[in-house]
Amino acid sequence: MQSSLKKSLYLGLAALSFASVAAVSTTASAKSYAKAGAYTVLKADAAERNVEATGTNALYTKPGTVKGAKVVASKATMAKLASSKKSADYFRAYYQQVTNKGTVYYKVVSMDGKYRGYVYGGKKQGTFAGGIKSAKTMQDASLPSNTTVYFTKPGKSNVTWDAPKNTQYKASKQVKDTTPFATDTLTVTKAATKTREGSLYYYVEDAKNPTINGWIYSGAVTATKPATDTYNEKTDVKVNFVSATGKTVASTTLSNLNGSDNKLATAKGTDVSADVKTKATDAWGKALLAGTGYTYTAADSTNVSAIAGAKTGDTLSLIVNQNANADTKIQFYGLNSDQTKGADQLKAYTSDTATATTVVFPKVSAAFTGAADSAFTGSDLQTYLTTNGLTTLNTPSYKDANGKQVYTKYTFNNAVAGTYSTTKNAQAFYKATVVDGASPVDTPTTTTTNSASYFA
Incomplete structure (x- = not known):
């Protein structure tokens, strides 16, 4: 019996030791992983x-x-x-x-x-x-001796950017094709090199078409002024795009036109209607009218008639129609870097969980709107924001990393020029200030219910 007791005790202690080791092992394993707090x-x-x-x-x-x-x-x-x-x-x-x-x-x-x-x-x-x-993705550089420049080879390559590609996250093109701005005068206001590649970039401003202002590779501009319009009445036709009210929206020249024999015209009054028809396409008109808010349609009966009688030396009036208004959604950003791109997009507060980027938008009475594809300035957008009480935005109260009640106040800083569009958003940027205590919108008198319609 004593032997049996010793045996039972031995087995019990062994089992206990095994369980203890297992417990220690489990505890050690559990402690080997860290736990991350809220981001x-x-x-x-x-x-x-x-x-x-x-x-x-x-x-x-x-x-x-x-x-x-x-x-x-x-x-x-x-x-x-x-x-x-x-x-x-x-x-x-x-x-x-x-x-x-x-x-x-x-x-x-x-x-x-x-x-x-x-x-x-x-x-x-x-x-x-x-x-x-x-x-530091860019290094400041000296301005060129001649700050007046022009596009070297207007087209889809080497266009302007809001920041040189990959020097800022999601840097984007200001314009996809510089052909319509081939003769525009540009002013270099800043210069910088990419730190890693060493390539030189200029920030250029276009007083005539400010929507294309941005950074461009230095080799894509030249101090040499492009040839002026050398209109030749023996080979060319002038074109005015005219609205229904008689306003001339834009003008251009169709040059080096062929006559009915498919050879370059040599005399004023040569019938060049076939060549004009070939060149005066919808795509041609779209490029020339970019930013105006008007559309040219080659198949319009008035335009078909005008083109059918085209002769060298003529000035053709082609009808354009103003685009319908485009309700343009606005993206709100906090903590922007270079006043062109935001770090964190502000979203409408729609749940019981407040964060540093969920703001209460006031109810607005109308969308930010204008003729589709027409240009608006930063001041136009700022006026809209001011009129609709959107120059100061607040988050509801939330807890910071130390558990203290705070809220974030966003104050308007700047707005970016663009074009009215149902597919491209306008952008407004705000400076953030973290404020202790309860937010003025904890019991909001405003509503965010219409933000899905007007804000991105």
């Missing part, structure tokens, strides 16, 4: 959140020490991106998460959008360290 939207201007990899840490789907984190870009890949000579391999940081062990991770996206994920950022919040460091 925080970074509040610095977008340009101040341009970063580059250091090559010391990999990129993950979530903070790297959190359970389930998977590698997006290995340490070796990040090292290649760190030494890259391409601006596309810079990153933009936009979220911050801190683990329960005090480790900071930043969510980043490469300028070309190829890589997106979390990278170790050191131990100090708001400071880029560890796997990333701050990057």
Whole structure:
């Protein structure tokens, strides 16, 4: 019996030891993973959140020490991106998460959008360290001796951008084709080089067509003034685009026209109607009327009749029709960098969860509207915002990282020129201020119910 008792005791202790080891093992395993807190939207201007990899840490789907984190870009890949000579391999940081062990991770996206994920950022919040460091994607350069320039080869290549490609996240073209602006005078107001490539860019402004203002590769402009319109009444036809009210909307010249024998005309009064018909297409008219809010239709009976009688030396009046109004949605951005692109888009507050970028929009009575494809200025958009009480926007109250009640106040900073469109949004930018206490819109007297119709 004593032997049986010892045996039972031995087996019991063994089982207990095994259970204890298992418990310790389970506890150790559970503690091996960190837990990430709520993400925080970074509040610095977008340009101040341009970063580059250091090559010391990999990129993950979530903070790297959190359970389930998977590698997006290995340490070796990040090292290649760190030494890259391409601006596309810079990153933009936009979220911050801190683990329960005090480790900071930043969510980043490469300028070309190829890589997106979390990278170790050191131990100090708001400071880029560890796997990333701050990057200056452009370096200031001296202005050229002659700041008056023109497009070297007008067309679809080397157009203007709101920022040189990949020097800012989602940099975009200001215009897709510079042909309609071939003879415009441009003024160089800024110069800079891409840090990695070393290529020189100019910021050019066009007083005649300010919607195309932007950055352009220096080799795409020249100080040589293009040849003036050398109208030849023996080979050419002048064209005026005229509205129904008799207003001349735009003018151009069809040059070097062929006669009915398909050879270049040699005398004033030569019938060139067939060649004019071939060249005066809808696409031709669209390019020439860009930004005016008018449309040319070659098949319009008045235009068909005018073209049918075209002779060299003539001035043709072709009818254009004003486009119907386009209700243009507005995108609101906070924390913009260069007053042309926003870091974080502001959205309408529609639920019980307030964040630093969900604002309460006032109810507005009308959309921002104008003839489709006609140009509006930044002042036009600002006037609309002022009239509709949209120059100051507030979020409802929310808790900051320390659990304190705060709200974010957005104050109008600038608006960007554009064209009225149902497919392209207008853009307005706001400076953010985090304010302690309860928000004035916690019990809003305004409503956001119409924001889906008017705001993007």
